[in-house]
Amino acid sequence: MREVKLSLFGFGNVGRSVARVLLEKEAFFRERYGLRFRVVSVADTTAVVWLPEGVDLREALIVKESFGRLSEWTNDYEVYNLSPVGAVGEIDADIVVDVTNDKNAHTWHLAALRDGKAVVTSNKPPLAFHYAELTEEAGRRGLPYMFEATVMAGTPVVGLLRDNLLGDSVEEIEAVLNATTTFILSRMEEGLDFEGALKRAQEMGIAERDPRGDVLGTDAGYKATILHCLAFHPITYGEARVRGIEGITLEDVRRAVERGNTVRLVAEVREGKVTVEPREIPGESPLAVESHENVAVIRTDLLGEMVIKGAGAGLRETASGVVSDIVKASLRLGG
Amino acid sequence: MREVKLSLFGFGNVGRSVARVLLEKEAFFRERYGLRFRVVSVADTTAVVWLPEGVDLREALIVKESFGRLSEWTNDYEVYNLSPVGAVGEIDADIVVDVTNDKNAHTWHLAALRDGKAVVTSNKPPLAFHYAELTEEAGRRGLPYMFEATVMAGTPVVGLLRDNLLGDSVEEIEAVLNATTTFILSRMEEGLDFEGALKRAQEMGIAERDPRGDVLGTDAGYKATILHCLAFHPITYGEARVRGIEGITLEDVRRAVERGNTVRLVAEVREGKVTVEPREIPGESPLAVESHENVAVIRTDLLGEMVIKGAGAGLRETASGVVSDIVKASLRLGG
Structure with missing residues (x-):
């Protein structure tokens, strides 16, 4: 069993759908790939909730769905007001997952890669404007930079x-x-x-x-x-x-x-x-x-x-691509 | 530039089509992947033609198409009468490519893997009868065992x-x-x-x-x-x-x-x-x-x-799958 630390940016419809799949299919990831995912942080535009031992995704979903924002979450958790670049620098993670629609996300994708972290993204503008820079940075460092869900949701045209x-x-x-x-x-x-x-x-x-x-x-x-x-x-x-x-x-x-x-x-x-x-x-x-x-x-x-x-399109259909990339990146990081 | 040594078994329609693609697209493989393929042996059911410095594929195609069998080839080349298992054991190669329809090919696929060689195959019975044994052997040794062309020719349903x-x-x-x-x-x-x-x-x-x-x-x-x-x-x-x-x-x-x-x-x-x-x-x-x-x-x-x-179906279409696997195996062996 290998544990992989995920730092999740974006907790809108797609981000929550990814969280639900990670919860639902825990046993599947363990049995099929020998992987366990520990989500060390969850962020929306209002806050970064960060717990090195692992955020409780069920609770995160309840907070977000009840209050509409993660900044309302106080109980037991450290809630930070960090920019994505700041958060990427602070948080120890194996894979940074971008399910935001931040048009400037390439800056923190690059920061993550320079920091030795793999990146999985469903966010299109970083690729559509900075493909060469991002994939070259990842290539130089031997890090997975994955973006299946940017085109055709989970239908694997990117992998193809x-x-x-x-x-x-x-x-x-x-x-x-x-x-x-x-x-x-x-x-x-x-x-x-x-x-x-x-x-x-x-x-x-x-x-x-x-x-x-x-x-x-x-x-x-x-x-x-x-x-x-x-x-x-x-x-x-x-x-x-x-x-x-x-x-x-x-x-x-x-x-x-x-x-x-x-x-x-x-x-x-x-x-x-x-x-x-x-x-x-x-x-x-x-x-x-x-x-x-x-x-x-x-x-x-x-x-x-x-x-x-x-x-x-579709939430589970998009989560399919994001989660497939998380598994793929984890397997590559592992060997 | 990395050189990858291929040992090609089978020189029927599919084998010759693979050889033609390797010749035609030499520049493509070099420029796109930094790969050069050296075919160290070519075998049909009549003979194994083996030259560690590399067999001339153009000449191999001419001999096969003129005489119908590689055993007619004498000029400058060593022509051996080896079984596939024997040939796999003798010949130093990075990848053994099986484009035969030998129903017992799993024996020499296993021999190749045990010998530290990757295997690429378009031959179905080894997979249809010995899938677990073959993929487990490859997994244990960290070697690519690739079979895209066994299903839907080069259409990448296996990779998918x-x-x-x-x-x-x-x-x-x-x-x-x-x-x-x-x-x-x-x-x-x-x-x-x-x-x-x-x-x-x-x-x-x-x-x-x-x-x-x-x-x-x-x-x-x-x-x-x-x-x-x-x-x-x-x-x-x-x-x-x-x-x-x-x-x-x-x-x-x-x-x-x-x-x-x-x-x-x-x-x-x-x-x-x-x-x-x-x-x-x-x-x-x-x-x-x-x-x-x-x-x-x-x-x-x-x-x-x-x-x-x-x-x-189709010769170039099947070669597409075999050659894609040869590239994929080469990239995995290299990194």
Whole structure:
């Protein structure tokens, strides 16, 4: 049995879902991998709760769900007001887990790596803007830097491109990487206009209150940028050409359906070229996904065309990717 | 630049395809991974050609394609009449590559591992009958034992189940794992009877002269057994319940098509239970693949349902899996 110390940053929906999986599947991790996870700190934007002997995750979940913030937690615990960089420096951990949406998280990812800690993240901007710096720092130090959940939630497209197909040269990836836009476009196919479909998505918790990241294509653009870094060479989001679905009218969608087609926000990734834009695609194309599914069609020189399809959103589905990376990083650290 | 010594067993269609990829992509392996491969031996059933300084693969391909057997090769090379076990013992190599269809290859896989050599194989019976023994031996010695190309050619379903989804518990896999039966069933949908469809497959080189391994479901059964070992726990082929497509009539296929369905040889893998049998499936099911595609639908507790689809046969497609494993094993040996 090997114990691995985790420092968890972010305790929103995804962070709590990761915590629940770590609790639920304790026996599974022990029996299958000989691993026990000790969560030495949990942080949200209000506080860092830190206990070297291990934070009680059940209690953390109750506090957060009852009071909405970890800063309300006093009983028996040291509650600190540390910045993430400060916390990363202070807290002794094997793996720093970033499930925040901190746009500047690359600073504390780098701090963690320089401090000898592995990093697991579901947070996209660090990768979309600082891929080369982060992966090179990790490579130099022989530390795992893992980001499965940044693209297609837990559906392992990152692992597939990073650790498989190693003899193949990727020629092109076409993908649908944002589930919110698929939801909106599907509702438009049923006759709702863009505003109505967006409102429905927000009511169901599928779109955020500020839906711009999804609707304008930024989220898909981040993910497509990360796929480019994996398949070809590191670039940054600034090099991607991104157009969202905000200009799509009910009429556009209706005409596509009449032709047996469907409109989806499609990412096309070729060497040196990333494009995200709404495209009309045949109804029988592998890109014509529904619901919260994402898909990537990968074309290579040896294998030809392959398809990976699965959940691209959802809390347990995202936790799947984060937790898989935590196990993978733990196994690599161990031997 | 790190040099990795390969000992190649099997110089049939797949072996020669691997050799061609190693030649073609020399610069790619050097630039992308800092790896250079030196093939120290090449063997077919007639001879082992062994040169510690490295065999000229171009010449090996010419000899094999001109004379049909490596034993005709004399010029400058030492040609040995060694059994695989003998050859594994004699030849100094980092990785033993098995692209034969030797049913008893597990004996020399074990010999290689005991000798400190990594093993890469596309040969299914060793895994389908001796999974536990082989992977445990490799585990004890910290050696890579890789078998991506045994299931779905280079489509990385093995890597996906082995090194990804590590936090998920697999609940079920449904898959179409044999392309020859898909070809035969597709031709029957066009009106050819079983015998005619099989003959067509043989003429096109899709089915072997002795087609029993494909038609009776053995090949799919081996692969499904390997998937079970990966997703759950080691079993052997003897525990799989396998029925082939030999009893499917033109009438069965016609009735399925009338209902909007299609007949495919489907593998179902659940914990402790492997079934391979022809099933009628809806035309829109992800299992309704065509041509040389294979597909696996994987259901897990966290991620839900995911699909991986891609080539399940073909020479370059199979070489893709073998070469990816050679790179992966080389990287692991090096670091």
